[in-house]
Amino acid sequence: MEHQLIINICGWIATFGLILGYLPQAIQTIRTRNTDGISLPGFISMAIGCSAFVVQGFLIENYYLVMTNLITCTCSIIIFAIKMHNDYFKKK
Numbered sequence: 001m002e003h004q005l006i007i008n009i010c011g012w013i014a015t016f017g018l019i020l021g022y023l024p025q026a027i028q029t030i031r032t033r034n035t036d037g038i039s040l041p042g043f044i045s046m047a048i049g050c051s052a053f054v055v056q057g058f059l060i061e062n063y064y065l066v067m068t069n070l071i072t073c074t075c076s077i078i079i080f081a082i083k084m085h086n087d088y089f090k091k092k
Contacts, residue, residue, distance in 0.1 A: 008064075011062075011064030011065075012064065014064065014068065015064050015067060015068040018068050018071075018072055019068065019071050019072065022071070022072045022075045022076075023071075023075060025075070025079065026075035026078055026079055029078070029079045029082050029083075030078065030082070033082060033086065035079070035082055035083040035086045035087075038079060038083055040080070040083055040084075040087070043076050043079055043080045043083065044080065046072070046076050047073055047076035047077055047080060050069040050070075050072045050073035050076060051069075051073055053065055053068075053069040054066055054069045054070055054073060057069065
């Protein structure tokens with residue numbers, strides 16, 4: 001019982017830590033539309049990794065993993081879309 005409590009606490013700490021680390025970047029990018037310092041390959045790889053963790057989370061029924069990575073993957077996709085939009089219109 002105590003072992004499961006420790007696992008749950010670690011899951012929640014990881015969830016909030018990742019979300020709080022990722023969300024400010026997404027909010028800043030949405031507000032300013034500035035993506036000059038953002039690495040496109042980095043965000044593509046993070047989106048792929050987050051997507052894989054979502055699938056893994058469902059398969060092993062670990063909903064901390066699913067929730068955390070759905071939110072971070074959504075942030076990655078938003079930042080990626082803004083980055084692609086900015087890069088496309090800079091070339092014109």
